[in-house]
Amino acid sequence: xxxxxxxxxxxxxxxxxxxxxxxxxxxxxxxxxxxxxxxxxxxxxxxxxxxxxxxxxxxxxxxxxxxxxxxxxxxxxxxxxxxxxxxxxxxxxxxxxxxxxxxxxxxxxxxxxxxxxxxxxxxxxxxxxxxxxxxxxxxxxxxxxxxxxxxxxxxxxxxxxxxxxxxxxxxxxxxxxxxxxxxxxxxxxxxxxxxxxxxxxxxxxxxxxxxxxxxxxxxxxxxxxxxxxxxxxxxxxxxxxxxxxxxxxxxxxxxxxxxxxxxxxxxxxxxxxxxxxxxxxxxxxxxxxxxxxxxxxxxxxxxxxxxxxxxxxxxxxxxxxxxxxxxxxxxxxxxxxxxxxxxxxxxxxxxxxxxxxxxxxxxxxxxxxxxxxxxxxxxxxxxxxxxxxxxxxxxxxxxxxxxxxxxxxxxxxxxxxxxxxxxxxxxxxxxxxxxxxxxxxxxxxxxxxxxxxxxxxxxxxxx
Amino acid sequence: xxxxxxxxxxxxxxxxxxxxxxxxxxxxxxxxxxxxxxxxxxxxxxxxxxxxxxxxxxxxxxxxxxxxxxxxxxxxxxxxxxxxxxxxxxxxxxxxxxxxxxxxxxxxxxxxxxxxxxxxxxxxxxxxxxxxxxxxxxxxxxxxxxxxxxxxxxxxxxxxxxxxxxxxxxxxxxxxxxxxxxxxxxxxxxxxxxxxxxxxxxxxxxxxxxxxxxxxxxxxxxxxxxxxxxxxxxxxxxxxxxxxxxxxxxxxxxxxxxxxxxxxxxxxxxxxxxxxxxxxxxxxxxxxxxxxxxxxxxxxxxxxxxxxxxxxxxxxxxxxxxxxxxxxxxxxxxxxxxxxxxxxxxxxxxxxxxxxxx
Numbered sequence: 016x017x018x019x020x021x022x023x024x025x026x027x028x029x030x031x032x033x034x035x036x037x038x039x040x041x042x043x044x045x046x047x048x049x050x051x052x053x054x055x056x057x058x059x060x061x062x063x064x065x066x067x068x069x070x071x072x073x074x075x076x077x078x079x080x081x082x083x084x085x086x087x088x089x090x091x092x093x094x095x096x097x098x099x100x101x102x103x104x105x106x107x108x109x110x111x112x113x114x115x116x117x118x119x120x121x122x123x124x125x126x127x128x129x130x131x132x133x134x135x136x137x138x139x140x141x142x143x144x145x146x147x148x149x150x151x152x153x154x155x156x157x158x159x160x161x162x163x164x165x166x167x168x169x170x171x172x173x174x175x176x177x178x179x180x181x182x183x184x185x186x187x188x189x190x191x192x193x194x195x196x197x198x199x200x201x202x203x204x205x206x207x208x209x210x211x212x213x214x215x216x217x218x219x220x221x222x223x224x225x226x227x228x229x230x231x232x233x234x235x236x237x238x239x240x241x242x243x244x245x246x247x248x249x250x251x252x253x254x255x256x257x258x259x260x261x262x263x264x265x266x267x268x269x270x271x272x273x274x275x276x277x278x279x280x281x282x283x284x285x286x287x288x289x290x291x292x293x294x295x296x297x298x299x300x301x302x303x304x305x306x307x308x309x310x311x312x313x314x315x316x317x318x319x320x321x322x323x324x325x326x327x328x329x330x331x332x333x334x335x336x337x338x339x340x341x342x343x344x345x346x347x348x349x350x351x352x353x354x355x356x357x358x359x360x361x362x363x364x365x366x367x368x369x370x371x372x373x374x375x376x377x378x379x380x381x382x383x384x385x386x387x388x389x390x391x392x393x394x395x396x397x398x399x400x401x402x403x404x405x406x407x408x409x410x411x412x413x414x415x416x417x418x419x420x421x422x423x424x425x426x427x428x429x430x431x432x433x434x435x436x437x438x439x440x441x442x443x444x445x446x447x448x449x450x451x452x453x454x455x456x457x458x459x460x461x462x463x464x465x466x467x468x469x470x471x472x473x474x475x476x477x478x
Numbered sequence: 479x480x481x482x483x484x485x486x487x488x489x490x491x492x493x494x495x496x497x498x499x500x501x502x503x504x505x506x507x508x509x510x511x512x513x514x515x516x517x518x519x520x521x522x523x524x525x526x527x528x529x530x531x532x533x534x535x536x537x538x539x540x541x542x543x544x545x546x547x548x549x550x551x552x553x554x555x556x557x558x559x560x561x562x563x564x565x566x567x568x569x570x571x572x573x574x575x576x577x578x579x580x581x582x583x584x585x586x587x588x589x590x591x592x593x594x595x596x597x598x599x600x601x602x603x604x605x606x607x608x609x610x611x612x613x614x615x616x617x618x619x620x621x622x623x624x625x626x627x628x629x630x631x632x633x634x635x636x637x638x639x640x641x642x643x644x645x646x647x648x649x650x651x652x653x654x655x656x657x658x659x660x661x662x663x664x665x666x667x668x669x670x671x672x673x674x675x676x677x678x679x680x681x682x683x684x685x686x687x688x689x690x691x692x693x694x695x696x697x698x699x700x701x702x703x704x705x706x707x708x709x710x711x712x713x714x715x716x717x718x719x720x721x722x723x724x725x726x727x728x729x730x731x732x733x734x735x736x737x738x739x740x741x742x743x744x745x746x747x748x749x750x751x752x753x754x755x756x757x758x759x760x761x762x763x764x765x766x767x768x769x770x771x772x773x774x775x776x777x778x779x780x781x782x783x784x785x786x787x788x789x790x791x792x793x794x795x796x797x798x799x800x801x802x803x804x805x806x807x808x809x810x811x812x813x814x815x816x817x818x819x820x821x822x823x824x825x826x827x828x829x830x831x832x833x834x835x836x
């Protein structure tokens with residue numbers, strides 16, 4: 016501090032300095048106090064007019080030479096400034112765009128301590144950041160569904176999953192393109208509202224993942240943690256709890272490749288966010304709740320070698336290995352996954368001629384279906400078909416006579432488990448929504464019955 | 479006639495096979511006589527080498543046939559010897575029949591007409607279906623379906639027979655009080671109710687890999703013929719088929735797709751002269767047992783859409799994606815049609831996204 020002040024040609028007082036960080040009962044941590052403290056000292060020694068500082072929030076880290084360095088978590092602070100009705104916020108220049116997302120407050124981006132002092136003396140006019148921010152609003156995705164040749168069946172399944180916000184698991188042998196397909200899911204999700212975008216950007220701001228990227232995050236996140244991830248990495252944590260992958264995937268997709276390779280402990284941790292849409296992390300110093308409402312997309316091989324029950328390859332796994340592999344994902348987790356789809360590699364010769372639906376077309380259909388759901392569930396505290404409670408399923412997924420008959424027949428002949436019942440209805444509801452149909456028709460139900468592919472494998476285990 | 483205790487004791491001594499036991503039985507009649515026999519007397523038996531003699535001397539003190547018999551009684555099982563009425567006649571004819579069999583359940587089924595059904599432990603859905611179907615048909619004709627209660631085809635054969643309400647016999651490669659594989663304990667209970675579970679191994683024997691060929695020999699030995707449903711190129715089921723040939727019994731095999739690795743073994747058998755089997759009638763015919771022709775299954779009504787899709791599906795697995803591309807119809811529609819065809823029992827859905835005619 017002394018060095019920074021001196022290096023910027025200010026005087027550092029040769030006196031006893033008392034600093035009060037109020038309120039005292041909160042433990043204060045982080046690098047962003049240097050800059051305001053330095054300005055405080057300068058104000059106390061009348062090197063900067065103290066009255067000018069009134070009503071401004073100041074954050075930033077000081078380097079030894081007096082330059083102001085960027086910090087994490089600007090956005091939530093800017094929001095706080097607005098809520099407290101302060102005049103503005105002085106931030107490191109690199110963070111200015113991020114803060115300027117919040118309208119109605121003055122954002123002053125400075126490079127150095129000197130610039131800040133000059134600003135308060137009225138000698139420095141900062142760049143108008145707010146105008147820059149506006150034009151950053153555009154959608155750009157990596158990849159498109161039209162690049163996935165063939166695989167229309169899976170694309171259709173993902174369209175349904177996206178429309179109803181259903182969690183989904185893909186099962187298939189290695190090389191069938193599960194990961195490639197999954198990566199493109201954000202491209203068919205409806206675009207984020209401003210509120211969603213703000214909420215997500217806040218999380219990224221706290222996690223310090225915004226550096227270099229300006230302003231708001233517009234595209235839905237796609238997070239694909241490796242199966243070696245630690246519990247803290249997944250749900251968040253640390254001495255001062257930071258958001259984990261489940262929160263970073265908020266409003267987007269959490270993709271877990273090779274699902275059975277994740278440890279049981281890790282998979283258990285997913286239960287709270289899948290149920291509540293948020294995660295509470297308790298540590299000695301703080302208890303924090305981060306939003307974590309994501310669409311879970313998982314992929315897995317049917318067995319360690321990948322060829323269990325494959326008609327054209329011999330599976331090299333001993334039966335008990337297959338058993339223990341598949342049973343890793345039974346029970347509570349599977350209960351929260353509405354759709355199970357089989358994925359198979361497409362023969363190479365087919366790839367050239369096939370037609371391929373692109374993401375934009377699918378996204379339009381998804382958006383229309385979501386609109387229907389939003390209207391239907393107004394005031395119900397839910398937004399998507401996947402969130403329907405059993406009571407709501409009875410109310411909103413009514414079946415006609417023919418459909419009831421089909422369901423009964425399907426359960427008897429296809430040996431479906433009881434827990435599949437409501438999931439099939441929810442998925443059928445989404446298919447009907449995609450069809451802009453008020454009632455679930457037979458064809459919707461018939462299609463929904465196809466998304467129980469993993470159960471097939473489990474049936475084979477019950478020898 | 480040899481004493482039960484002697485037979486049980488001999489059967490409990492490791493490294494003593496049926497042939498050596500037979501040699502010993504020519505010289506000894508009672509348990510006490512055998513226990514008191516000197517080394518010289520044991521060596522005078524032509525089948526006993528010095529090494530085997532050492533083993534006998536070591537183990538005859540350790541095994542206790544009285545305890546064993548008591549234990550079997552407590553389990554609700556019984557021991558039948560090769561001289562008993564209930565001992566399977568066909569089994570007694572082979573070169574090396576076990577001298578005692580431990581039986582849990584209804585021993586009378588052992589002398590019914592019997593057919594063995596064996597196959598891979600990792601069957602395809604096709605194999606499971608046909609094993610269950612043929613076992614059911616045989617059971618309806620009151621034929622005892624014999625298998626090894628292993629995972630896969632064996633279990634499906636037993637299940638098929640049980641579903642049809644028929645008798646079935648499981649031959650174990652472990653002690654009668656050991657359930658292997660563990661997941662079959664429910665199945666074992668059901669088999670005991672309708673038929674029986676047998677083994678030649680003393681109580682408490684573990685399912686050692688070396689036990690299984692000996693078990694397979696009993697499976698083929700107690701039946702008129704052995705049907706191999708699905709077997710990869712190297713499969714234990716083929717060992718059973720080899721035993722059947724050695725014992726002069728018939729071998730039957732179910733064909734599969736030439737692309738399926740699980741049908742290679744059965745195709746090899748067919749090439750070598752095993753009879754190709756499509757249904758139980760093919761077996762009954764060979765054994766001069768007739769079955770009434772059942773009524774033909776009538777074709778269910780199909781919509782135009784359904785028959786269009788059905789035309790693309792074959793008896794080998796077809797990727798649903800392929801059907802979508804060929805018909806150029808939305809995948810949702812195709813999925814719905816597939817559900818309907820499934821419910822009409824025309825096709826079956828395989829794990830992973832394949833469909834196949836049935």
